[in-house]
Every structure is written in C-alpha cells, then in structure tokens.
Amino acid sequence: MTWISKATTTFGLLLLAHACYSAHEHSALQAHRAASLASLTASQAGVATSLPIDIAIETVVATFIVVLGLVLGTAQLRPIRWRVWAGQIEREGEEAFKDADGEIARDYIGNPFKLLESRPGFVDIRKQRQEFADWVKSQ
Amino acid sequence: MSSSLLHPPSHLPPTTALQLSQQAPKIIKEAPGAISTSALQSLFAASETPELWTVYENLLLSCLRTGDDESAHQCLGRLINRFGDDNERIMALIGLLKEADAPDNATLEVVLKEYETILNKDPTNTPIAKRRVALLRSLGRVSDAVVALIALLDFSPTDGEAWAELSDMYFSQGLYSQAIFALEEVLVLQPNAWNIHARLGELLLMAAKGSPSPDASRQLSEALKRFSRSVELCDDYLRGYYGLKLITTHLLSSPQSKSKQSDNDNLALPDTTTLRQLDELATAKLGEITRRFSAGEKGWQGYDETEITAAKTLIEKDSSVTIR
Numbered sequence: 001m002t003w004i005s006k007a008t009t010t011f012g013l014l015l016l017a018h019a020c021y022s023a024h025e026h027s028a029l030q031a032h033r034a035a036s037l038a039s040l041t042a043s044q045a046g047v048a049t050s051l052p053i054d055i056a057i058e059t060v061v062a063t064f065i066v067v068l069g070l071v072l073g074t075a076q077l078r079p080i081r082w083r084v085w086a087g088q089i090e091r092e093g094e095e096a097f098k099d100a101d102g103e104i105a106r107d108y109i110g111n112p113f114k115l116l117e118s119r120p121g122f123v124d125i126r127k128q129r130q131e132f133a134d135w136v137k138s139q
Numbered sequence: 140m141s142s143s144l145l146h147p148p149s150h151l152p153p154t155t156a157l158q159l160s161q162q163a164p165k166i167i168k169e170a171p172g173a174i175s176t177s178a179l180q181s182l183f184a185a186s187e188t189p190e191l192w193t194v195y196e197n198l199l200l201s202c203l204r205t206g207d208d209e210s211a212h213q214c215l216g217r218l219i220n221r222f223g224d225d226n227e228r229i230m231a232l233i234g235l236l237k238e239a240d241a242p243d244n245a246t247l248e249v250v251l252k253e254y255e256t257i258l259n260k261d262p263t264n265t266p267i268a269k270r271r272v273a274l275l276r277s278l279g280r281v282s283d284a285v286v287a288l289i290a291l292l293d294f295s296p297t298d299g300e301a302w303a304e305l306s307d308m309y310f311s312q313g314l315y316s317q318a319i320f321a322l323e324e325v326l327v328l329q330p331n332a333w334n335i336h337a338r339l340g341e342l343l344l345m346a347a348k349g350s351p352s353p354d355a356s357r358q359l360s361e362a363l364k365r366f367s368r369s370v371e372l373c374d375d376y377l378r379g380y381y382g383l384k385l386i387t388t389h390l391l392s393s394p395q396s397k398s399k400q401s402d403n404d405n406l407a408l409p410d411t412t413t414l415r416q417l418d419e420l421a422t423a424k425l426g427e428i429t430r431r432f433s434a435g436e437k438g439w440q441g442y443d444e445t446e447i448t449a450a451k452t453l454i455e456k457d458s459s460v461t462i463r
Contacts, residue, residue, distance in 0.1 A: 086333055087374025093441025110146065113332035116303045116325060120147035120200070121231075121269040124277045125239045128204045135153040 002073060009069030015062035022055045086111075144194045148201045159201040163210040166198060167217075192221065199232060203239045211236060230257065231266035238274060247278060263294055272304070281308055299328040303335070306342075315346035333372040337379045340365035344386055360408045362386055367417070370424075377446055380424045384453060387418035422457065425450045 079085040089111050144166075148156060170191060195214045202211040215236055222229050234250060241247045254271040257264060268291045275284035288305050292298065306321035322339045329335060343362035347355040363386050369379035391414055408414075429451050431439040 082331065083372055083374050086372055087376065089441070090373055090377065091375050091441050092438050111334060113329060113334050114150060115147065116299055116329065116332060116335055117338065118147065118150035119300050119304050119307075121266065121300055122273040122276075122304045123200070123235070124273055125200075125203055125235055126241075126277055129206060129239060132153055132156065132204050133206070 005069050005071075005073030007069075008072060009066055012062050012065030012067075012069055015058060015065060019055055019058040019062055022058070023051060026051060026055065144197050144201075145190060146197065148197050148204070151201075156201050156204050159198070160205040160207045160210065163198050163202050163207060163214075166194065167210060167213050170194070192218065196232065199236075203236065208240065211239075227264050227266045230264070231270050234267065234270045234274075238270075238277075244278065247274065250274065251278075265291070265295060265298070269301070269304075276308065281312060284308060297328060299325050302328070310342065315342060315349065318342055319346065331372060333369045333376060333379065336365050336369035336372065337376070337382055340369065340379075340382045340386070344382065344389075348389070356408065359386065359390060363390070363408070363417075375424065375428060377425070377428055377442055377450060380421045380428070381446070381450055381453065383417060384421035384425060384457070387414050387421060388457060390414055391418060422454065425454055429454070 079088060094108065094110070144159060148159060151159070195218050199211050199214040199218070202208070202214065215232060218229055218232065224230065224233065234254060237250045237253075238247065241250060251271065251274055254267055254274065257267050258271065262268075268287070272284050272288045272291065275281075275287060285305070285308055288301060288308065292301055292305065295301065302321050302324040306318045306325065309315075309318035309321060319339065319342050322335065322342060325335050326332065326339065340362045343358045343365060347358035347362065363383075366379050366382040366386060370376050370383060373379065390408065391411070409417075428439070428442065429447055432442050432447050
C-alpha cells in the first residue's frame with residue numbers, strides 16, 4: 001500500500017513542478033514578446049494576457065493528486081468507538097498496534113485498566129521471586 | 140528497545156520476565172547512565188526522555204523478580220543519581236530492593252520500621268504507604284494491612300489501585316460483601332474498566348453461590364448485569380462472555396423464586412426468554428472466539444491460551460448436558 005501512495009505523491013509533485021515551469025515559461029515568453037513589440041510600436045504595449053487554462057487545470061489536478069497520495073499513505077486509523085477499541089486490544093493484543101516495520105507503536109498501552117488488577121504499587125516482590133524460582137526449577 | 144519495558148512487568152509470564160532481565164546488562168551498557176545538567180554538554184549528549192527512566196524502573200522490577208540483583212542495583216543507582224533518594228517513588232523502590240534482599244523475617248521487620256519512620260515524618264507519602272501495606276500482607280498480617288490501607292484511602296480516596304487492592308485483600312479473607320463494596324468504589328472511579336466489571340461479576344457470582352442467603356438472587360441478577368456491561372464495553376471479551384455463560388447456565392438450571400424479587404424491581408432478574416437469549420449469545424461468542432483462536436486466524440491471537448482452554452471445557456460441558 002505504501003508504494004502506491006509514494007508513487008502517486010511523486011507523480012503529483014512532478015505534475016506540479018511541470019505546471020510551475022510552464023507558468024514561468026509563459027510569463028518569460030510574454031515579457032519577451034512585450035519587449036519586442038514595444039521596440040516596434042510604442043503604442044501597443046501593455047497587453048496583459050492571462051495564464052492559459054491548461055496550466056491552471058494542471059496545477060489544480062496536480063495538487064489533488066498530491067493530496068490523494070498523502071491520504072493514501074496515512075497509517076491505519078484507530079477505532080473511535082470504545083467497545084471496538086477495547087475489543088481490538090483483547091482480540092489482537094500487541095499485533096494490532098504494530099506498524100509496517102514490526103515495531104509496536106510508542107503509545108501502545110494495552111488494556112489501561114490492567115493496572116487495577118496487577119497493582120504495581122503493591123507488588124509482593126518476595127512472592128514473585130519465589131514463584132519465579134519455582135518456575136525455573138520446574139523447567 | 141522492547142515496548143513491554145515501558146509498562147509495569149508484574150503481570151507478565153515468567154518466560155517474558157526472564158527474557159527482559161536477560162536484556163538488562165545490554166540495556167544498562169547502552170543507555171546513558173546519567174544525564175548532564177550542563178547546557179553545553181546537553182548539546183552533544185543524547186537527549187533525556189521520560190521513557191529512559193520508565194525503562195530503568197521496569198527493568199529493576201524484572202531483574203528483582205528473576206534474581207538478577209546486580210543489574211537491579213545498577214538500575215536503582217542510576218535512578219537515585221537522577222532523582223535523589225528523597226524522591227517518594229525512589230524511596231519506595233529502595234524499600235522494594237531491601238525487601239527483596241532480606242534473608243529472614245527479622246530483616247523485614249527492620250524494613251517495616253523504616254517505612255513507619257518515613258511515614259511518621261510525612262504521612263501522605265503514598266508510594267511508601269503502599270509498600271508498607273504490601274509488606275504487611277506479605278508477612279501474613281492481613282488485618283494490619285487492611286487497617287493501614289484504610290488509613291491510606293482516608294487521605295487519598297480517589298486511588299483506584301488502592302481500592303482494588305483492598306477488595307483483593309477482603310476477598311482473600313472471604314469477606315465478599317466488603318470486597319464487592321471496594322470494587323464498586325473502583326468502578327465509581329473508573330466506570331469504563333471492562334475487566335473490573337467482569338471481576339465484580341465474578342465476585343458477586345462467588346458470593347451468591349457461597350451463601351444461600353436471601354440476598355443471593357439479588358447478587359445473581361447484579362452479577363448478570365455486570366457481565367453484560369463488561370461485554371458491552373468490550374467486543375469479544377472472553378472473560379465477560381465466560382462469566383455470562385456461567386451465570387445464565389446457573390440461573391436456567393436453578394430457577395429463582397419470583398416472589399422475593401417483586402419488592403425491589405430495580406434488580407429483578409430478567410425472564411427466562413431473555414436469559415435463554417443471553418445464554419445463546421454467550422455460547423455463540425465463546426464458540427467463535429475459541430474456534431478462531433485455535434484456527435490461528437490473524438487478529439484473534441491476543442487471548443490467553445489457558446483462558447481459551449477453560450472456555451472450551453465450559454462449552455463442551457454445556458453441550459454434553461444438553462445432549463443428555
């Protein structure tokens with residue numbers, strides 16, 4: 001999915017650059033023509049022509065293509081509804097919050113209410129050590 | 140850096156704890172030991188992040204659990220270096236390390252005395268107050284621990300963790316109604332905690348099954364509501380559906396007398412049709428969850444293996460009863 005968005009964005013940027021270049025060329029041409037006309041007949045000067053319609057259309061289309069490419073490239077949105085979000089945590093665990101590189105998102109907290117059951121402030125460290133030692137023995 | 144180091148590790152299985160503590164020497168070597176306060180040096184050195192200190196704290200807990208005391212002392216040393224040993228949270232960690240190192244009960248009593256000295260100076264030192272409660276409970280003096288915890292809740296009544304601990308202590312003493320009350324306080328503070336709703340449902344169910352008191356039918360109907368709320372707050376919540384299944388089976392197999400519930404219509408049990416529908420829903424959901432988990436479907440692997448096994452057993456028991 002990412003390469004599609006990247007290709008679209010690049011294409012849009014190329015189009016945009018092309019439109020800018022065309023506009024620049026057009027204005028340079030206009031200035032040149034005006035200068036040469038002025039040298040011939042002083043009375044004809046100041047014919048300001050607007051930008052051709054195709055350059056304007058190209059600019060607008062290019063902008064939309066860039067926007068489309070950027071929108072396609074956004075990360076997947078998180079659920080808004082509470083029960084869907086909570087269900088995702090329970091059902092998928094950490095997997096749901098991994099990005100393309102397999103790294104878990106920084107803001108992943110899992111079930112935030114798990115703390116009410118594990119209660120780190122009241123941890124009984126000696127019991128935990130004992131349990132761990134027993135587990136090692138059983139391995 | 141693993142993300143699980145950013146969260147308190149006490150609920151992790153032993154394998155993960157071992158894995159985490161084995162990373163400890165590497166992390167201690169790589170991570171900066173101290174952050175300089177001088178402006179010039181901070182231009183060149185790595186910037187200080189809050190995560191760094193969270194990682195040290197959680198690493199300390201994991202190392203203590205697995206018995207890697209050397210790394211634990213190193214972590215603590217760096218934390219003290221940064222925050223000073225008069226920081227409340229660091230004081231609690233120092234106490235924790237002393238508890239873990241203590242060879243016998245006499246040393247633990249000394250640690251307990253130290254906690255009391257600190258609390259005499261500053262009675263609102265919450266982390267130390269919590270450690271004192273935990274140590275009292277660990278020493279088997281549960282009633283003292285309850286008194287200490289109630290004192291803590293007196294000056295800090297919005298501490299959900301403390302209420303949950305109180306509930307657990309009452310539960311370990313068999314005092315169901317007190318445990319239920321404490322857990323209801325947690326729900327007042329955290330009304331969206333779906334696991335606490337399920338936990339309260341479990342407590343109510345145990346209380347109702349344990350005592351054939353006139354209160355039992357009210358407790359059963361409340362437990363039914365709690366389980367329903369937990370699955371309403373969380374889609375595909377295995378624990379919630381498990382409880383729902385348990386309670387609907389219980390209610391359908393032993394019909395409660397209707398006459399008693401007429402006086403408090405607020406908590407009246409739903410009629411048999413509704414119960415049957417709930418039962419069917421829970422069975423269907425449990426079946427779906429276990430099937431998809433066992434099939435290894437992507438996006439259904441977050442459940443606990445043992446919980447899935449328990450759910451399977453429950454469904455099989457239920458279906459064998461139906462066939463008979």
